[in-house]
Amino acid sequence: AVEILQKPDVVGTSKTPQQTAAVPLTESKNGPSIPKQKALVVYFSYTGNTRILAEQIRQNVDGDIFELQPATPYSTDYDTVVKQGKQEVESGYKPPLKAKVANLAAYDVIFVGTPIWWYTVAPPVATFLAEANLAGKTIIPFCTHGGYGAGHSLEDIKKLAPTARVFDELVLYGSSKYEQKDILAWLSKVGFGE
């Protein structure tokens, strides 16, 4: 399982800090299928793949978006992060986050996106799931991976957020571009369809 951890082909390598608070980005079109309350898309991304997917999901729901970032940024050296990620995953380490979602209580539905790191969610996502008050919330997970699939990420999300309702996970091979139809089919399955 080593060759899949080579640095992937990625365009979105920007490491610029993004929002520190969820910012409303789209106005509701008053579509009948979407609840009045906005959804929140929360994600972590190291090399940019999951960020691109998160943005695409956000465009298809009436949602706000928030990027999770560890308080101490990961190295820009990919191999260093692959090794560090292994240690963090194996020890269950939950890195402190740079910022928290300010108004989580305002959202009932939270899309949670992660790259797969060593067959599970990336540690900053584990921190979010463990620390946030997710009681009664609906979590709709999505992930990108390098060829080995979602691993045990869904089970781990359920364990990390035992008081939330967790829906089917969207699992896509990490890329700089995703098929809109894959996203729409999944959104429809989890109740955000047309």
Ligand SMILES: Cc1cc2nc3c(=O)[nH]c(=O)nc-3n(C[C@H](O)[C@H](O)[C@H](O)COP(=O)(O)O)c2cc1C
């Ligand atoms: C620390 C680390 C561990 C990874 N572990 C896996 C893995 O277990 N299975 C897999 O298919 N891909 C693995 N990958 C590849 C990433 O999941 C994949 O490239 C993903 O799309 C990256 O998303 P990002 O660009 O949003 O960071 C790993 C990458 C890193 C950096």
